Amino acid sequence: MSEAVSLQTVVGVNVFAANCPSRSVLDHVTSKWGVLVIVALSGDTLRWGELRRSIGGISEKMLAQTLRVLEADGMVLRTVQATIPPRVDYQLTDRGRSLADRLIPLVEWVGDNAVEIVAGRPEAGAS
Amino acid sequence: MSEAVSLQTVVGVNVFAANCPSRSVLDHVTSKWGVLVIVALSGDTLRWGELRRSIGGISEKMLAQTLRVLEADGMVLRTVQATIPPRVDYQLTDRGRSLADRLIPLVEWVGDNAVEIVAGRPEAGAS
DNA sequence: GAAGGTACCCACTATTTGGTAAGCTACTAA
């Protein structure tokens, strides 16, 4: 059990504790849409509409909600230009970029292994 | 936009496409309890009860459900010994271990940054 | 004989998450 224990010891807070506030952070950074938003912004600054179009299947509601959470956690910076039509830019903060460095390998892993994993799943109604 | 585009190009499938099957894999590996189970098992094999006790706050139902999903995706291996009382061991497969290699840096990042992030959040009911 | 441990499953309920569709402001183009 050496490794798992050392993990809990090394980090400042214990993610394995039920009431640890880090749990909320973990939930945000591993949320369904949060991951994709962070990775999408890892390339460069995107406008609202660009973000919406680049993340297939996201609804406006979910995009807005996800961006608000990520902004509150200091991962994403929102810049409004009061022009007509309005222009709103989203970019990663330093913190967001350091998070993206951890998320990109994960997303790449999913991309590399997804086909195999899906193909290997037992069928739901197998006899 | 070079980086974000190259990310989509490099991986075999496009995680940004709405109907891509990789989305389900992404959902599983970033699920609330899935992350903690994988990381907990990264140290070594654990029994059902050990797993339950080491992940604070998880219910039996959620642990069972999470383990079934991870087993179906080939991340976790379940070994039953038909002794009395029954003994069931859970361990990572090779695939699970390679996933853990991507998840541990993320969880460590959360552990290192959680305090700062939580402290910096705007207060909900600020005047 | 009652209680406890192990590793679950099942039904029911509650909470959270997510989707759909509409509306909003202020403009421009047809």
Place this chain on the structure above:
DNA sequence: TTAGTAGCTTACCAAATAGTGGGTACCTTC
């Protein structure tokens, strides 16, 4: 005049997720 654009917000509803409490089987300990 109507439609369209940009970037949202709100209300309503469906679905997924999560918790509770019970039951199971078989044995050991009190």
